[in-house]
Amino acid sequence: MNLYERPVLFAIASVVVISVGTLVTTFIPLFMPSTQPVSRYIKPYTAIELEGRDIYIREGCNNCHTQTVRPLRTEVARYGEYSKPEEFAYDRPFLWGSRRTGPDLARVGGKYPDAWHYRHTVDPQGMFAKSNMPAYRWLAEKKLSTDYTAKKVAVLGYGYGPEEVARQIDAFRLQVADPNFPAANQRALVTPGPVRGEITELDTLVAYLQKLGRDVKELEKRSLERK
Numbered sequence: 001m002n003l004y005e006r007p008v009l010f011a012i013a014s015v016v017v018i019s020v021g022t023l024v025t026t027f028i029p030l031f032m033p034s035t036q037p038v039s040r041y042i043k044p045y046t047a048i049e050l051e052g053r054d055i056y057i058r059e060g061c062n063n064c065h066t067q068t069v070r071p072l073r074t075e076v077a078r079y080g081e082y083s084k085p086e087e088f089a090y091d092r093p094f095l096w097g098s099r100r101t102g103p104d105l106a107r108v109g110g111k112y113p114d115a116w117h118y119r120h121t122v123d124p125q126g127m128f129a130k131s132n133m134p135a136y137r138w139l140a141e142k143k144l145s146t147d148y149t150a151k152k153v154a155v156l157g158y159g160y161g162p163e164e165v166a167r168q169i170d171a172f173r174l175q176v177a178d179p180n181f182p183a184a185n186q187r188a189l190v191t192p193g194p195v196r197g198e199i200t201e202l203d204t205l206v207a208y209l210q211k212l213g214r215d216v217k218e219l220e221k222r223s224l225e226r227k
Helices: 007-030 047-058 073-079 114-122 149-156 162-177 184-190 201-211 214-226
Strands: none
Touching (some): 047 149, 047 162, 047 201, 114 184, 114 201, 149 162
């Protein structure tokens, strides 16, 4: 039987061959360890950082800010070391992006103090008159809901259970409500009195922003020490 003389069978055979080829060359490698590099210096998000990341996505921040530094001289000079695969091991989904209405945030963690983020998020134009970023004042006025935090952490497989999640939440609440909190004065200016003793959505967003790129800096430090 000549397959080329039977168009229907030829089409079916073509689909089968292409499907098998796609499975072998594309989907199977996605689940192989070699395509999912990890580093002991890259830590999972804490429960609070994860909530902040969800708020970041909910508010559409990733529509204007990328989180990937390309290996180009100009980008490295402005944003820091180019992005490595292992630093996204716990990002689900990835927030690499391609549109930079605002600056890239892949290395923003530790670049500014917490107080800067509280002020900037609530009143961007108060810091940069020509900024086109909208103000997110309501984040400082809304108490964080933690009803599903433990479930989120479990689904993502971050490796700590409900008791650890509760401990992280309680510890963070005490931290931000402490009068000695480094950003206490600025936080008090933007946070209404009734929720100052609670965790607000803005608190978690700031925690998430301060996480971005900080583990990578430790990874780079260790790499330099080994050279």
